Amino acid sequence: SGTSRPVRILHHVQKVAQYGDAQSVLSAVDSYCSKIEWAMNVGDLKGQILDAVVLETRPHYVLELGTYCGYSTVRIARLLPPGARLFSIEMNPQYAQVAREIIQHAGLDAKVDILVGCTSDLIPQLKKKLDIEKFDFVFIDHWKVSYLRDTKLLEECDLLRPGSVLLADNVTCPGAPDYLHYMRTSPRYESQYFPSRLEYLQVEDGMEKSVTPERP
Ligand SMILES: Nc1ncnc2c1ncn2CCCCCNC(=O)c1cc(-c2ccc(F)cc2)cc(O)c1O
Numbered sequence: 001s002g003t004s005r006p007v008r009i010l011h012h013v014q015k016v017a018q019y020g021d022a023q024s025v026l027s028a029v030d031s032y033c034s035k036i037e038w039a040m041n042v043g044d045l046k047g048q049i050l051d052a053v054v055l056e057t058r059p060h061y062v063l064e065l066g067t068y069c070g071y072s073t074v075r076i077a078r079l080l081p082p083g084a085r086l087f088s089i090e091m092n093p094q095y096a097q098v099a100r101e102i103i104q105h106a107g108l109d110a111k112v113d114i115l116v117g118c119t120s121d122l123i124p125q126l127k128k129k130l131d132i133e134k135f136d137f138v139f140i141d142h143w144k145v146s147y148l149r150d151t152k153l154l155e156e157c158d159l160l161r162p163g164s165v166l167l168a169d170n171v172t173c174p175g176a177p178d179y180l181h182y183m184r185t186s187p188r189y190e191s192q193y194f195p196s197r198l199e200y201l202q203v204e205d206g207m208e209k210s211v212t213p214e215r216p
């Protein structure tokens with residue numbers, strides 16, 4: 001068919017979701033992807049883990065690696081206090097445009113900036129480009145083979161502070177074994193696994209939450 005899966009998801013959201021209502025946008029994506037065609041959104045089950053971590057972290061500056069259709073971007077942005085900012089990096093320009101329109105439909109575009117490019121190129125530019133010191137919360141959901149490399153890049157670029165929270169999707173399926181090993185053995189992090197299910201399926205998956213301890 002002519003359109004891409006993200007464009008079909010966008011059209012469904014524009015057709016059935018209430019403009020300015022983030023929850024109806026999330027429900028529209030979840031019903032489309034559970035009934036019509038699967039897509040790699042974090043989904044509602046793992047989304048509830050994401051919600052809980054965002055609410056307990058109360059982040060002011062958020063970074064997301066891998067935007068796709070913007071489902072998790074909406075999920076996070078809807079819970080942010082006024083003045084908080086979410087920057088999401090997406091490599092695929094078509095995905096980025098779909099995400100912008102889904103985020104706009106949810107009424108959250110004022111809180112969100114989608115940066116188009118590869119994380120390894122953009123992360124080193126963030127301090128200068130965004131005039132940001134540190135990120136309080138990072139949601140990692142892009143290429144699974146890039147999780148560890150990009151986390152180390154965030155460390156090297158001094159974008160994390162004691163108490164920064166990293167939450168990684170798909171650490172079981174498709175899996176990010178080198179990231180898990182690093183997070184669970186590095187003295188720099190305290191890590192916790194949240195078992196769940198792969199979006200819209202009965203397959204086991206889970207998310208890993210890692211925090212740089214506050215105490216010196
Ligand atoms: N800024 C950037 N830098 C680097 N890569 C970048 C990027 N921006 C985008 N990409 C390129 C990756 C985009 C896709 C990442 N997500 C995934 O690959 C993913 C796959 C599954 C999956 C599970 C079981 C299956 F059978 C099949 C697929 C589930 C998920 O929840 C996933 O998040």
Ligand SMILES: [Mg+2]
Pocket residue numbers: 040041042141169170
């Ligand atoms: Mg994912």
